[in-house]
Amino acid sequence: MKDIFFDLSVRSVRLNLLRSILASIGIVIGVVAISSMGMLGTNMQLQVKDQLSSGADTIVITADAVRMGPPGSGPTSSSSSATGISKTQLNKIKLAAGSTSKIIPIDSTNTEFTLLSTSGRSSVYGINPDDITKFLTISNGTNIEGINDALAGSTIATNFNLKIGSRIRIGKDTEESRPVVRIVGILAERGMSSDNVNTDNAIVVSNDWYTNQYGGKDTYSQVNVIVKDINTITDVETAIDAKLNTDTKKPAVKISDASSRISSISSSLSSITAFILAIGGISLLVAAMSIFNVMMMSVNERIQEIGILLSIGTEKGEVRRMFLYEAVILGILGAGIGGLGSLIIGYSVVSYMIGTTESFFLPESIMYIPIGMAFGLLVCILSGVYPAWRASNMDPIDALRSE
């Protein structure tokens, strides 16, 4: 059935086409804002999660911050047993984690280095060469064999043009002993890693070289436990906690894993997403006002027509329907163009801000387009409710008399 009230609404919109389009543009902007912002936030979350979840099977154990030892004790002081995880603690961890888990003690510090005349700053990780391949990938070259061998992270290798065989000096210019290490391998890019080992901008040396240089033998900055079955990760954590943190008031070590990191990063990213969505929401609110305004104008211009309709026997509900159709038409127009715009603008924004659109078409990202469109349509219909109600409740005599 072709509804004459729908025809009347279409004709009314066409009669005031420019005004209707301008009002719809508000909805277009609102829909684009909500969808693009939503997609941006989601893609950000997905991207971060993707990077973090690579280390989801890893438990990171560090000395608790309150037990870091007296002020001034740095990584070079070998005497302090409280600067990291001790040998005794490591053995307890091995016991608690069981034989199926990989236990990797890691030392780390920051230092300056020089390559020819160029100097730079990076992290230095001291890891047993046998452990290196358990969680790091050497993309080029070989693993550490000799005492002076080292691996370079992907970023540092690119930035300083490090090659296999490059020699760099570790330590500040002012230091007397500045040993030379030889790069034997380049590590694969790791990104923002969840296990606290960010090798992209670091140099990895053997644990022997590290303790020779910085001391701290049998003390480790952190211990990573890679569980075999990711489902047992909580059980392993509980076991380690029971063994090491015997004093519940003063825990000796801090135990964390990627899932807690992912949830804490995700929750802060969700707040950011919610915030930018709210900004998009404000633009829809403004659009709602312009739709309301246009609808009121339409009602006020057509008072006499409404009077005619009512006086010759049009039901109130039918008059209401006619004006709600008008709001729906504006909404569909705005939401439709907005949806299309969101696809283009959202894609561009995600591509520009995040650098990759690999998650763009995933349901949890692309769903923001229909959501934004639905909101746009809803806002239009809600804005039309009062004008439609007003039109249908006019007194036909007064309405007819108006010019």
Place this chain on the structure above:
Amino acid sequence: MITTPLIRFADVSKVYHLESGDFTALDHITLDIDDNEFVAIMGPSGSGKSTMMNQLGILDVPTSGELFISGRNVASLTALERTHMRRDTIGYIFQKFYLIPLLSAYENVEYPLILKYKKRDESGKAAAVLQSVGFDEAMRAHRPNQLSGGQQQRVAIARALVNDPKILLCDEPTGNLDRKTGHQIMDILCGLHAEGKTVVIVTHDPKIAEYANRTITLEDGRIAA
């Protein structure tokens, strides 16, 4: 058995409450109009003609007294029932035609049928009625603002007739037309009266009132003659 007349005003008053005080537009009117009468209502402006038309057209209800139309007490009807009576029992013809500007001539005539049957007219009735009032077939797709006054009033008459109402209410139907066209319109109304319609016409033109069988003159809300 007493047959009620088609229209009965029983001691009907209409009082408007204005800031300057109450204004009595209709003052205890008692009046019967029978089926197939042709009645002219005359009177100077402010005499209550329009108020009476609004009462007859069920656009308003009396402040006191009772108004029966087609045997039903208007005041006791719900708003929706009054709307349906306006649609089915009464045909309105206005001085300013009051066609729906966004609809074509044909659609304006079809419109009351759509209101009544909730669907587009497929019976050809709208076209037939439009033809019966002498509307030029070639202009049926024209919008009202593309038509002459005479053509617009023909469309308006066709619209009023299409749901077969018992009563035709005409408010100065020739007021916006030249003499010749005015008489053509009056001839159409006379023809409809001859076919059995009850015609009530409000006018202040005595020449137009001459078409009627009965003339009621209002003065200050009362029937003077």
